[in-house]
Amino acid sequence: MPKPKASKPSKAPPTAPPPTKVAPPDWPQFKPSLPVVDLTPELHPATSKIATIASFFPKSLCRDYVTFLKTLPLQTTPGKPKRGEAVRVNDRFQIDDAVFARRLWESTGLKEALTENEDLRHLWGGEPVGLNPNIRVYRYSKGQYFDCHYDDSNNLTLPTEPPKAVRTTWTLLLYLTSSSEGCVGGETVFYPNDQKLPSEEIAVSLETGTLLLHKHGEDCLLHEGREVKAGEKWVLRTDLCIER
Ligand SMILES: O=C(O)CCC(=O)C(=O)O
Numbered sequence: 001m002p003k004p005k006a007s008k009p010s011k012a013p014p015t016a017p018p019p020t021k022v023a024p025p026d027w028p029q030f031k032p033s034l035p036v037v038d039l040t041p042e043l044h045p046a047t048s049k050i051a052t053i054a055s056f057f058p059k060s061l062c063r064d065y066v067t068f069l070k071t072l073p074l075q076t077t078p079g080k081p082k083r084g085e086a087v088r089v090n091d092r093f094q095i096d097d098a099v100f101a102r103r104l105w106e107s108t109g110l111k112e113a114l115t116e117n118e119d120l121r122h123l124w125g126g127e128p129v130g131l132n133p134n135i136r137v138y139r140y141s142k143g144q145y146f147d148c149h150y151d152d153s154n155n156l157t158l159p160t161e162p163p164k165a166v167r168t169t170w171t172l173l174l175y176l177t178s179s180s181e182g183c184v185g186g187e188t189v190f191y192p193n194d195q196k197l198p199s200e201e202i203a204v205s206l207e208t209g210t211l212l213l214h215k216h217g218e219d220c221l222l223h224e225g226r227e228v229k230a231g232e233k234w235v236l237r238t239d240l241c242i243e244r
């Protein structure tokens, strides 16, 4: 747990070891081929620990993805969190899929957007080399939320040839729905001073197709996925990996 200061449960629940022998899903193709717009990460005006890339997925592709994701065996959060873990109330699907992580990195324009932008290169904490194969899909329905927590950095080995030792430094959240699809609430809200103070909140509203990036590990801001009031919030999560 990188930040023990907060009084609330503050560690994201552990990601149970992803099933290793489960066949990966037949993720829809990226159609139209990506990127559809110039992918320039925009730093949040309040902090350089949050960036967004608008229209990372076009809306039609988000729609295709949600239709597909609904067919996956999502699991509702089991039981009560352990001491010191944040409450996450949503439905989730998790898979270790290095091939899909690589597609998201190499076939979307993301790799170029993060590695070829000289103004932003210093933000990533090292040389970005790919995405975490641990892919998570979240569905939040009315009343569901992810309470305040910090995201940990993890050391991994990417199954490249030869394998690459990496560390995750930023969380990536791809919003697949928003108010355009009838989702009310569900903002990702950050608190810059380790306390849930409404006066200091930095709320990022859902935008269909926007990729939200935020720094994690030691430098992670306390954050939450605010309660969904109506409709469904669908999110795809992975993490940025740098060489270690
Ligand atoms: O759903 C959100 O907006 C936040 C998700 C999150 O914090 C996480 O996956 O660690």
Ligand SMILES: [Fe+2]
Pocket: 012, 149, 150, 151, 171, 223
């Ligand atoms: Fe998080």
